[in-house]
Amino acid sequence: MVQLPALAGPAAPVEITDAWVRATAPGQKVGAAYMTLKSEVDGELIAADSNITSSVEIHSMSMKDGVMQMRMLQRLPLTAGEPYHLAPGGFHLMLFGLNEALKPGMSVQLTLRFRDRAGNSFEKTIPAPVKQAVRDHHH
Template identity: 45%
Template sequence: MHLITGIRSTIALAALLAASAAAAEAVSVKEAWVRATAPGQKVAGAYLELTSRADAALIAAASPAAARVELHTMAMEGGVMRMRPVRRVALPAGKWVKLAPGGLHLMLVDLQRPLNEGDRVPLALTIEQADGSRATVSVQAAVRGLAGAKTHSH
């Protein structure tokens, strides 16, 4: 009897992992980067573009570089730009959603160490599909200089 229960548990776990992997493959991420920090700075913004083949939402993020990662947006209120937490970032099927300075972004809070240009920061993005299933998408974000801009020449 224990053998049958064990086999059923193994099959259920395998099905769950396969569904999670398929959901993760349905999400694409590009241009992931984190702004470098100044000495003593304990927070940093992370930015990226993501899309999903089916309706989904970014509902959480984590990184070993920070104690926690929060989803935020920036909005003008009474002539002052304010940062506000958001519970989720909608990912409409087939559309790219940009997390960028001055708008939606990830905030890495209580950094474990300074982030220097050229470093890489691992991010784990939790995606919730329309059916409620969740998947984790792993990304390596490049740390860019304090200006955060791509370099170019004329």
């Protein structure tokens, strides 16, 4: 069987919109990034990286019996054509080992790695602006 390099082009078949990174306090080593992913193919988000952290993990948050539970995911499944929202209180990317405080107006380069059903992997790098979280529940 001949493998056709269908995804060898520069554009990953995933549209990433509304990306932003939550502003952090000085000395805070962990940040969070949010965005909407829409894939043209069935696949999954398998890894992420950024230019300002030592590591990035995919996390899910869910309420169970009134308790906030956080789980690290190895991958995030994407269904073709369905927008997938990474948002506060739900799925998000955790940025570990920040080397500086993230202030509004800054921009973070996020590199996301995806894999399709056939096992082809591809990456997309996007700029994500740093913003203050609009509604913080920690008052």
